[in-house]
Amino acid sequence: MRIATWNVNSLKIRLPRVEEWLMGRAPDVLMMQETKLADDSAPQMPFRMAGYELAHHGEGRWNGVAIASRVGLSDVSFGFDGRGPDVDGARFISAVCGGVQVISIYAPNGRALETPFYAAKLEWYARLGEWLERHADPNGDLVIGGDFNVAPADADVYDPAEYVGTTHTSAPERRGFQRLLDWGLVDAYRIHHPEGGRFTWWDYRAGNFHKGLGMRIDHLLVTRSVAERCVAAEIDRDARKGKLPSDHAPLWIDLD
DNA sequence: ATGGTCGCGCAGCGA
Numbered sequence: 001m002r003i004a005t006w007n008v009n010s011l012k013i014r015l016p017r018v019e020e021w022l023m024g025r026a027p028d029v030l031m032m033q034e035t036k037l038a039d040d041s042a043p044q045m046p047f048r049m050a051g052y053e054l055a056h057h058g059e060g061r062w063n064g065v066a067i068a069s070r071v072g073l074s075d076v077s078f079g080f081d082g083r084g085p086d087v088d089g090a091r092f093i094s095a096v097c098g099g100v101q102v103i104s105i106y107a108p109n110g111r112a113l114e115t116p117f118y119a120a121k122l123e124w125y126a127r128l129g130e131w132l133e134r135h136a137d138p139n140g141d142l143v144i145g146g147d148f149n150v151a152p153a154d155a156d157v158y159d160p161a162e163y164v165g166t167t168h169t170s171a172p173e174r175r176g177f178q179r180l181l182d183w184g185l186v187d188a189y190r191i192h193h194p195e196g197g198r199f200t201w202w203d204y205r206a207g208n209f210h211k212g213l214g215m216r217i218d219h220l221l222v223t224r225s226v227a228e229r230c231v232a233a234e235i236d237r238d239a240r241k242g243k244l245p246s247d248h249a250p251l252w253i254d255l256d
Numbered sequence: 257a258t259g260g261t262c263g264c265g266c267a268g269c270g271a
Contacts, residue, residue, distance in 0.1 A: 009271085010263055034271090036263070061264060109271060149271095203271085204261035247262075247271080 001071065001098050002027040004252035005145035005218055006239075007106070007201070011035035011066070014246055015043055021239055022050050027252055028071045029097045031104035031145040035064035042066065055095050063089035065106050065146070071098030080131045088120055092128075100226065100255075101136070105146035110167040118167060121149070125176030129183065138184025138223055145220045147201075147248065150177045152187065155196025156216035168215060185221035188253045192233040200235055201248045209240055218251050229255040 004027040008014040011032060022030065035042070035058050042056035053073040058064030067073065075096040091106045105128070110121035136142055150173045154160040163169040181187065189198075199214030208214065222230060232254040240249045 013263070034263095062270075111270080206260045208260095244262095 001029070001100070001255045002252055003029045003031075003100070003102065003143055003145065003220065003255065004250050005031040005033070005104065005147075005220055006250035007033040007147040007218060007246060007248035009034050009036075009246040009248065011037055011043065011064070012041070013244065015046060017239070017244060017246070019046060019050060021236070021250060022052070022068075025236065025250070025252060028069065029100075029102055030068045030250075031102065032066040032068070033064070033104060033106035033147045035066050036061060037064050055093060057090045057093040059090045063091055063106055065090060065093045065104045067093055067095050067097065067102055067104050069095070069097040069102070073097055075101075080127050088124060091124070092131075099141060101140065101142040103142070103144040103146075105144060105148070107147060107149040109149050110173070113165065113167060113170060121167070122172055122176055125173070125179070129176070129179040132180065132183050139225070140223060141225050142185075142223045143220060143226060144180070144185065144222075145218075145251075147217060148177060148219050149217055150174060151215045151217055152177055152190075152219075153196075156199075158197070158199070158213045158215070168217060180221055184223055186224065186227040188220045188222045188227060188230050189216075189233040189235070189251060191227065191230060198235060199249075200251055202240060204247050218248055220251060220253050222253070226255060231256050 047054040052068040056066040057078040108121040111117040200218035202209035202214035
């Protein structure tokens with residue numbers, strides 16, 4: 001089973017690129033983030049035509065998460081409380097696909113240290129950790145994928161010095177991320193790629209992609225049982241190229 | 257060059 005995650009930065013404008021990518025990589029499950037759509041605008045038919053069911057949790061202009069699956073899509077829930085939009089945006093959707101609980105998340109950006117947005121990001125991470133402890137089983141088959149807006153290690157940014165005093169690499173953010181690993185999740189990409197300098201996001205500005213100035217902030221975190229089945233993990237850097245790309249590249253894993 | 261690019265939606269914010 002191939003499971004992927006991609007921050008598409010507007011599913012409306014990105015739909016042709018997503019359809020093209022689905023044809024090429026043929027994932028069984030695709031988690032998406034920043035769809036920027038309301039639920040009634042979610043492109044159900046294009047996904048159905050491509051062979052996928054689509055579950056979407058959005059509010060419109062901002063945020064928005066989704067799961068597309070061609071191996072079943074059941075037990076869909078939205079937000080930490082299992083119901084309507086989260087207090088700070090549509091950032092969490094869970095479903096069961098092919099016997100695996102799949103959770104697509106879009107962590108708050110945090111904007112800048114010493115702002116309420118940064119404090120809200122840390123609080124959101126705390127709530128995600130609590131949700132896992134209360135509602136999930138570290139011995140089950142579970143994948144949390146998405147845009148975590150955290151680069152877990154210095155090897156996950158092009159130059160750690162450039163990020164001193166900014167978000168995405170601060171110690172409290174990394175502690176929030178580490179709590180997920182401590183609960184029982186494994187960074188599936190890291191298993192197969194211990195090397196640094198592999199990124200999933202590059203700023204649109206100043207030709208940063210072509211200069212290699214990026215961060216690894218999109219992740220697929222899996223429970224032990226899933227990690228044992230994981231035989232490959234890749235970032236599709238080519239999807240960041242060409243016409244109307246997202247600023248994020250897709251990330252995928254293969255399970256035996 | 258002291259900014260640089262997108263997306264949303266139509267000004268200016270968020271990333």
